[in-house]
Amino acid sequence: MENEKQILQIEDLKFWYPGKGFQLEISNLKINRGSKVAILGKSGSGKTTLAHLISGILKPKSGSIRFMGQDITDLNDAERRAYRIKRIGFIFQEFELIEYLNVLDNLILPYKLNQSLSLNEETINRAKTIAGRIEIENKLDKYPNQLSGGERQRLATARALITSPALVIADEPTGNLDTQTANKVLNEIINQSSESRSTLLMITHDPRLLESFDQVIDLNKLTNPITL
């Protein structure tokens, strides 16, 4: 029962980059479905590495990562890519919108890039509905440089959630923002994640934002084991 509540389980994970002194070790980590989790740590502590391991971009040297009951470390490259497309949504620090695509194309970009996701009229209509919810429905033919900062941020978040991923990984989306703006951005991400019932995993180095999270993984104080 407890396992059904958990979306992610990490056991005895070890990872290092060859030739570099860095090593990441996590003996036990569990994340519940629908929760909001912050990964906190200073620069170089392994936050992004952990996010890449969870999303299947990197493969651990040892240990297991079970996502919705499936051990992703057993998957090959193509299978991990398929898992990432279907299960994970990404929000980036600088939003990383594609400047030469209009708002609608940016929003449905995951469908355009992946043949395993079907891009049809239903998808387009859903995208338009989402655009309406985030108040950019009148700007579907505009380009990112024609949007305000807030609109760009909402668009980037909506793009990450359009495939209704089980897990959203936000990599320092509030970096370099003042507290007020950072909170605004964070609330937007949390609201959209909640609406799509996605679990949120946010990488941050800003301890001011931690109040909003159910769980905090502090890589600065990595202990063995890391558990709830």
Add this chain to the structure above:
Amino acid sequence: MQVAALAITMSLPITANMIVSEISDKLQSRAKKTPLIFGAKGDRFDLAINSLFFRGAPSSQISMLEYKRVKNENRGSIVPIILGFTAKEYPVVGTTTEYFLERNLASKSGTLPLVLGDVTLGYLCAKKLNLKEGDHILTDQVNLYNLSANNPVKLNITGILKESKSADDETLFVNLQTSWLLSGIGHGHVKIDDKTPSESILSKNKSSITANASLENYIEVTDENINSFHFHKEQESLPISSLLAFPRNIKDETILKGNYINNKTIQSIRPKEIVNELLEFVFKIKRFLNTSFILTGVAALLFLLALILLSIQTRKREIKTLFLIGCDRKTLALLFIGELVILSSMALLVSIITAYALKGLAIGVIV
């Protein structure tokens, strides 16, 4: 900017090759249609190019006597041409009606130049000068500062030729007598007799009266004064620039050429051989240019490679975003290759258009 840089690099070798190709085609085509040329001993290249394309005149001339000798060999059609005159900077060529038959030139309107003072214009001459049948054109003064030089002559346009896409389109044609008139060998003036005012007379005796320079020559041939025109030379010594020979067959051509191999005053040349000799020199230059263009091409490829690497470098974050969103490496590679193909295709299209435009300009100047 990338497209422009690539297009310029590619257009240079394309243009050069197109120009050389077109020029050599024009030269060889004209030369092939003229089996033999006879002219005074001297520079054979000069003789060939002047006789084929009417640019300037050979430095030495032959005579009507020599023309008749070659003609009397009876080996085919022998066409005399007289060069060295211009009107509005277009060459004025004196010849016979056989020239038009051998060159397959037909009148678009009017007639060929049959009479003294008549001129028939090549197609482009008429078009560019906006002249038509019934108009007049003045020949160019050879040297404004030479008081003894011949006066310009006002020629009567009697016809326009059809377009032939050859050097004939930019030429004015007159008969041989008109050419001699232009050279000053012939002229026309009022009759000199006992009634001529004394101030116009240089000397007078029982048998002849000589007028002085105050007697004005006619500069235009009209129906009223045509009979006053005369030539102060024996017909056989009247000058001809060169003879275009159109033998009936290879045997006649070979015999005709052979008969003048050791002639002291006349040379016979095969234009095709002369043009090929000239073109060999041009092709040597072309080969050198092609080598340098290969180097330019290598530089362009390296430039393109640098562009690609720079593009990848500056778009690293975009690549990472696409990868994380789920784009596979193959699709990413295809995206970049696709961009490269589009850029290169656009550059190639622009370079071909540029090459054609440059070729059109260059050919107009060179040929």
